[in-house]
Amino acid sequence: MVAPTQENSAPLIELRGVTKVYGVGQAAMQALAGIDLRIDEGDFVAIMGHSGSGKSTCLNILGCLDSPTSGSYLFRGVEVSHLTRDQRARLRRFYLGFVFQGYNLLKRTSAIENVELPLIYRGVPARERHQIARRALASVGLEGWESHNPNELSGGQQQRVAIARAIITGPSVLMADEPTGNLDTARSEEIMQLLCQLNREQGITVVMVTHEADMAAYAKRIVHFKDGRIESDVQNGRNH
Amino acid sequence: MFWNTLLLALREIRRNVMRSFLTVLGIVIGVASVITMVTLGKGATQQVATSIASMGSNLLMVTPGRRMGPGAASSAPAFKVEDGEAIAREIGSAALVVPVASRSMAAINGHENSSTTVTGSTNDLLALRSMTLHSGRTFSDSESRAGAAVCVIGQTVRDKLFGSQDPVNSRIRLGALSFQVIGLLESKGQNSMGMDQDDIVLLPLRTFQRRISGNQDVSMLQVQIREGESTEKAQRDIRLLMRSRRRLAPSEDDNFNVMDTKEITRMLTGTTTMLTGLLGAVAAVSLLVGGIGIMNIMLVSVTERTREVGTRLAIGALEREVLMQFLVEAVVLSSSGGLFGILLGLGASLGLKNMLMVPFIFDPTIVMIAFVFSAAVGVVFGYFPALKAARLDPIEALRHE
Numbered sequence: 001m002v003a004p005t006q007e008n009s010a011p012l013i014e015l016r017g018v019t020k021v022y023g024v025g026q027a028a029m030q031a032l033a034g035i036d037l038r039i040d041e042g043d044f045v046a047i048m049g050h051s052g053s054g055k056s057t058c059l060n061i062l063g064c065l066d067s068p069t070s071g072s073y074l075f076r077g078v079e080v081s082h083l084t085r086d087q088r089a090r091l092r093r094f095y096l097g098f099v100f101q102g103y104n105l106l107k108r109t110s111a112i113e114n115v116e117l118p119l120i121y122r123g124v125p126a127r128e129r130h131q132i133a134r135r136a137l138a139s140v141g142l143e144g145w146e147s148h149n150p151n152e153l154s155g156g157q158q159q160r161v162a163i164a165r166a167i168i169t170g171p172s173v174l175m176a177d178e179p180t181g182n183l184d185t186a187r188s189e190e191i192m193q194l195l196c197q198l199n200r201e202q203g204i205t206v207v208m209v210t211h212e213a214d215m216a217a218y219a220k221r222i223v224h225f226k227d228g229r230i231e232s233d234v235q236n237g238r239n240h
Numbered sequence: 241m242f243w244n245t246l247l248l249a250l251r252e253i254r255r256n257v258m259r260s261f262l263t264v265l266g267i268v269i270g271v272a273s274v275i276t277m278v279t280l281g282k283g284a285t286q287q288v289a290t291s292i293a294s295m296g297s298n299l300l301m302v303t304p305g306r307r308m309g310p311g312a313a314s315s316a317p318a319f320k321v322e323d324g325e326a327i328a329r330e331i332g333s334a335a336l337v338v339p340v341a342s343r344s345m346a347a348i349n350g351h352e353n354s355s356t357t358v359t360g361s362t363n364d365l366l367a368l369r370s371m372t373l374h375s376g377r378t379f380s381d382s383e384s385r386a387g388a389a390v391c392v393i394g395q396t397v398r399d400k401l402f403g404s405q406d407p408v409n410s411r412i413r414l415g416a417l418s419f420q421v422i423g424l425l426e427s428k429g430q431n432s433m434g435m436d437q438d439d440i441v442l443l444p445l446r447t448f449q450r451r452i453s454g455n456q457d458v459s460m461l462q463v464q465i466r467e468g469e470s471t472e473k474a475q476r477d478i479r480l481l482m483r484s485r486r487r488l489a490p491s492e493d494d495n496f497n498v499m500d501t502k503e504i505t506r507m508l509t510g511t512t513t514m515l516t517g518l519l520g521a522v523a524a525v526s527l528l529v530g531g532i533g534i535m536n537i538m539l540v541s542v543t544e545r546t547r548e549v550g551t552r553l554a555i556g557a558l559e560r561e562v563l564m565q566f567l568v569e570a571v572v573l574s575s576s577g578g579l580f581g582i583l584l585g586l587g588a589s590l591g592l593k594n595m596l597m598v599p600f601i602f603d604p605t606i607v608m609i610a611f612v613f614s615a616a617v618g619v620v621f622g623y624f625p626a627l628k629a630a631r632l633d634p635i636e637a638l639r640h641e
């Protein structure tokens with residue numbers, strides 16, 4: 001098992017010359033063409049760019065769901081680009097949380113059971129698991145909705161459940177791929193405020209892919225992708 | 241971790257109760273039929289054994305034929321009345337020697353007719369089988385010696401041919417010949433093998449040989465050994481006596497059998513055991529089919545739950561944890577099907593025991609085997625779908641529609 005150590009000098013995340021090529025030969029498609037990116041502990045990064053510019057590909061690599069074709073990925077100073085499948089799974093389990101555009105909650109499973117899921121894989125005993133899950137749901141404003149199934153919840157509520165599930169293990173980084181993609185503006189803003197709050201109060205680093213400038217505006221830093229490269233990387237002027 | 245996996249599996253099954261039930265139906269039916277067949281088979285076997293034991297351990301049966309198996313009898317000459325007389329004369333421990341010859345044929349009275357077993361023997365057969373007379377009388381010595389056309393009938397034959405009338409002194413026809421009914425037997429009911437012991441027409445042996453079979457053969461000699469004498473020794477002595485009477489050279493095998501009740505039991509229960517085994521094998525095939533059903537549904541389930549698997553993998557589930565989850569799910573499914581089938585099978589055996597008139601014998605071994613087997617079906621047929629789930633690429637799986 002990989003145990004990335006807390007080195008003060010090393011940034012939380014560092015990509016060096018990361019490329020990703022899908023397919024081989026004629027059909028080869030370069031999704032990432034050399035990405036250098038540093039993300040420090042406590043940052044809130046929004047990744048923007050046109051469709052097909054490589055945002056999701058990059059986030060998947062950052063989330064250790066995928067390995068880069070070449071280049072290096074240091075997580076807390078530890079090279080993780082060539083980890084095995086199980087090693088990457090363990091890294092995700094202990095350090096990362098995921099929020100998806102489509103929520104990806106388990107069907108016919110109550111909110112609390114959904115939120116508990118990561119703790120089951122961590123082997124947390126049932127009673128403790130229940131307490132933590134209850135608290136996590138409360139922290140995303142869903143007190144009293146514990147026993148509701150996803151189909152009984154609105155999109156915004158489902159995404160909150162998904163966020164509760166992502167943060168229940170106290171991850172270092174929250175990876176969110178278009179978390180507000182399926183929501184209306186009001187709901188989207190609530191989710192963004194929730195992410196900001198988690199970033200501010202729990203110090204969780206957030207990396208979020210979004211199409212909407214309004215949502216990106218909540219981030220501390222905005223990275224623009226174009227054709228598999230970083231076009232711009234700016235600190236967000238807006239203060240919160 | 242194991243309990244968690246079990247918990248996940250149970251949650252999944254609970255989420256899909258109806259489908260889970262249909263999935264395991266094959267296993268349920270397979271196990272239930274195995275349990276029913278084996279339980280009833282055991283009951284029947286035991287019943288045969290008990291009833292033979294109740295005949296007394298001091299009974300020997302001498303039959304022609306090389307070994308117990310069928311087909312071998314052809315090469316062996318039949319016994320004659322003289323063989324029985326020789327046993328009575330030479331074997332001191334023989335209390336009763338009863339020659340028996342029988343054939344199944346129709347008994348007719350006017351318009352009524354009934355197919356029954358016609359047995360030629362002596363009055364001693366009644367004592368040997370502990371049958372008693374209800375009315376009339378048994379054969380007189382002169383009738384036995386002369387081969388007179390007289391018979392004693394059982395209650396079933398009487399019911400069919402005479403209804404409730406008294407048959408004694410009436411006449412019945414067997415084949416072309418007419419016989420006078422001189423006695424009616426007390427009802428004995430069915431024996432353990434479901435044979436109606438009252439379905440009998442008893443003739444003097446001589447009568448049977450002259451008028452029915454037309455030869456001097458007897459199909460079997462039944463020998464009752466005196467209380468307190470060794471059956472083994474009598475068995476050995478009869479064997480030697482028969483060998484010499486049949487002029488068998490020392491190098492030749494016996495062309496007859498001298499069986500005691502233990503061997504008779506073994507022979508009769510052997511058939512039941514074989515039948516049980518055969519039916520059990522048929523049931524095992526249905527278990528296999530049930531297993532294929534499980535595999536089918538698990539594959540559907542994995543495809544349906546691709547996004548779920550993707551989510552679990554993203555959250556940090558290891559390959560083997562996902563594998564275990566689906567495997568445990570399959571095993572829980574199949575073994576609960578097994579459990580259900582066991583209960584159903586035992587229930588069916590209890591329900592059928594009165595109809596088939598066999599005792600209910602609970603056999604923990606077969607229950608264990610059925611359970612383990614059904615669980616194993618889950619492992620074997622759940623493995624491939626589970627592996628398929630575990631090997632999914634998380635990104636692909638998350639994107640799956």
Ligand SMILES: Nc1ncnc2c1ncn2[C@@H]1O[C@H](COP(=O)(O)OP(=O)(O)OP(=O)(O)O)[C@@H](O)[C@H]1O
Nearest residue numbers: 022023029030031050051052053054055056057058
């Ligand atoms: N599994 C794959 N196989 C082949 N090509 C892929 C695969 N995944 C992504 N690509 C390609 O890589 C490029 C980048 O895809 P990516 O999903 O990262 O884009 P994106 O920036 O997230 O776009 P969007 O805003 O539409 O989500 C695209 O051209 C896409 O077609």
Ligand SMILES: [Mg+2]
Nearest residue numbers: 055056057177
């Ligand atoms: Mg994308």
